[in-house]
Amino acid sequence: MSLQPGDALTSHNFGLQIDGVMVEYLAEVSGLSIEQDVIEYQQVSAQGKPVTKKMPGVKKAGTCTVVRGMTQSPAFNEWINESVNGAMGTARKNATIMVMDYQNNPVKRYNMRNAWCSKIDTSTVKAGEASALTETVTITFEELVIE
Numbered sequence: 001m002s003l004q005p006g007d008a009l010t011s012h013n014f015g016l017q018i019d020g021v022m023v024e025y026l027a028e029v030s031g032l033s034i035e036q037d038v039i040e041y042q043q044v045s046a047q048g049k050p051v052t053k054k055m056p057g058v059k060k061a062g063t064c065t066v067v068r069g070m071t072q073s074p075a076f077n078e079w080i081n082e083s084v085n086g087a088m089g090t091a092r093k094n095a096t097i098m099v100m101d102y103q104n105n106p107v108k109r110y111n112m113r114n115a116w117c118s119k120i121d122t123s124t125v126k127a128g129e130a131s132a133l134t135e136t137v138t139i140t141f142e143e144l145v146i147e
Contacts, residue, residue: 013099013102014029014100015097016076018075018079019093019094020096022098023079026066026097027067027068027069027134029066029067030064030065031063031064032062032110033062034144035062036056036057036059036060037056037060038054038055041053041055061142061143062140063138063140064097064112065136066139067134067136070122079093079117080120083116083117091117092114092115094113094114094115095139095141097110097112108146108147109146110144110146111147112139112143113142114143115139115141115142116140117137117140118138120137122135122136
């Protein structure tokens with residue numbers, strides 16, 4: 001089932017690529033946003049009336065949060081370890097959140113330049129509990145480009 005013009009994407013089929021290699025399917029992504037400063041200045045027009053102008057300023061770096069099932073994904077685990085150990089020469093990677101259609105074809109990409117993991121939280125481990133373990137990872141990036 002391919003998307004027809006006007007069809008909205010669904011929120012249930014997405015994954016994470018690190019340096020172009022799919023490493024993980026995720027349970028949740030949140031906080032993915034682009035922000036930039038707004039420069040506001042005032043001047044007087046030729047007719048003597050005050051005019052306020054707004055212009056785009058500097059883009060800001062950002063963060064997003066991903067939730068994944070706790071798996072043995074070697075590439076993702078290595079990325080987390082490099083980041084938390086401060087090995088920034090290898091920890092900074094280009095990462096992409098990919099949204100896919102019903103046939104697993106990528107239809108939208110959120111490319112994060114120089115991304116690294118700044119925080120990791122694990123779900124509660126409880127004896128007798130019958131639930132999947134998850135990790136919540138905060139990814140910090142320097143630039144976000146949407147394709």
